[in-house]
Amino acid sequence: MVGRALVRALEKRDVDILTVDRASVDLRDQASVMHWMERMRPDAIFLAAAKVGGILANAAYPVDFLYDNLMIEANVISASHRAGVEKLLFLGSTCIYPRDAEQPIREEALLTGPLEKTNEWYAIAKIAGIKLCQAYRAQYGSHFISAMPTNLYGPFDNFDLTTSHVLPALMRKIHEAKEQGGRVTIWGSGTPRREFLHVDDLAEALVFLMENYNEADIVNVGTGRDLSITELAETIADILDYRNGFDFDRTKPDGTLRKCADISKIQALGWKARIELDQGLRDTYRWFLENTANRRETIA
Numbered sequence: 588m589v590g591r592a593l594v595r596a597l598e599k600r601d602v603d604i605l606t607v608d609r610a611s612v613d614l615r616d617q618a619s620v621m622h623w624m625e626r627m628r629p630d631a632i633f634l635a636a637a638k639v640g641g642i643l644a645n646a647a648y649p650v651d652f653l654y655d656n657l658m659i660e661a662n663v664i665s666a667s668h669r670a671g672v673e674k675l676l677f678l679g680s681t682c683i684y685p686r687d688a689e690q691p692i693r694e695e696a697l698l699t700g701p702l703e704k705t706n707e708w709y710a711i712a713k714i715a716g717i718k719l720c721q722a723y724r725a726q727y728g729s730h731f732i733s734a735m736p737t738n739l740y741g742p743f744d745n746f747d748l749t750t751s752h753v754l755p756a757l758m759r760k761i762h763e764a765k766e767q768g769g770r771v772t773i774w775g776s777g778t779p780r781r782e783f784l785h786v787d788d789l790a791e792a793l794v795f796l797m798e799n800y801n802e803a804d805i806v807n808v809g810t811g812r813d814l815s816i817t818e819l820a821e822t823i824a825d826i827l828d829y830r831n832g833f834d835f836d837r838t839k840p841d842g843t844l845r846k847c848a849d850i851s852k853i854q855a856l857g858w859k860a861r862i863e864l865d866q867g868l869r870d871t872y873r874w875f876l877e878n879t880a881n882r883r884e885t886i887a
């Protein structure tokens with residue numbers, strides 16, 4: 588999802604875009620990554636590739652979330668250094684911050700307290716990636732930077748109900764309840780609050796940081812506005828005209844109760860999000876209808 592959004596953003600600029608899919612290079616394999624890097628010699632790298640997923644996927648696949656992400660970032664960052672890449676941008680996540688961090692979460696909160704248990708594997712891997720970028724900068728003067736996006740959504744999201752994040756899951760559940768009848772079940776209590784950023788806004792932010800930022804310190808990327816999971820469900824229900832109400836499955840985890848990024852740093856640099864949640868949801872639903880709703884095999 589992020590890689591495709593980056594390609595859409597970069598196509599508007601005068602650059603040659605190199606992409607690599609998992610069928611041609613397994614980023615967990617050091618030799619393959621080094622070989623690709625030496626053959627292509629990119630000037631700049633956006634490291635968006637990662638094993639990602641929602642709250643239950645993190646619990647179900649701890650090895651994938653820790654090992655795969657550690658290997659991907661260690662291989663790509665070290666190969667970038669060896670191939671003389673001039674600038675690298677590593678993508679983390681706001682789940683790297685302590686579970687009880689003061690809200691909105693400032694970048695300085697990193698490593699000041701215990702992590703949220705439901706995504707600890709992923710958070711540890713992402714913190715290691717941030718530190719590796721900072722280590723290359725400290726030891727070799729590398730221009731490696733890290734951005735921390737909040738919860739993302741948009742075209743090419745994962746709509747699988749067991750592994751996806753909350754926004755695509757609720758969109759699909761509400762769509763199916765509207766089409767087939769029945770009610771929608773929200774996992775957990777519905778009270779946790781989350782901040783959602785459209786992936787096209789993220790891509791613009793990443794290009795902006797690539798061009799304008801070159802420091803060791805991490806940078807949050809978000810809208811600065813959060814809402815409860817129930818409010819998100821109601822917003823999607825309004826757009827899809829679903830009126831049958833919600834049930835709550837309290838056997839499912841809530842995760843962290845609040846996760847809203849302080850975005851004053853990136854705003855001071857001169858960037859802010861443009862896509863309002865309502866508009867972003869409408870666009871994403873249109874994409875869902877055109878690409879997945881009638882082709883279940885692509886999302887099963």
Ligand code: GFB
Nearest residue numbers: 641642680682706751752753756773774775779840841842
């Ligand atoms: O998006 P999500 O899976 O992950 O869940 P996190 C957010 C909240 O939505 C939790 C609730 O409180 C869920 O219980 N929720 C309600 C649902 N209904 C659903 C549903 O049908 N599906 C899902 N998935 N959730 C993620 C991390 O944490 O944040 C990732 O797991 C990543 O690793 C991402 O860092 C940014 O927001 O809790």
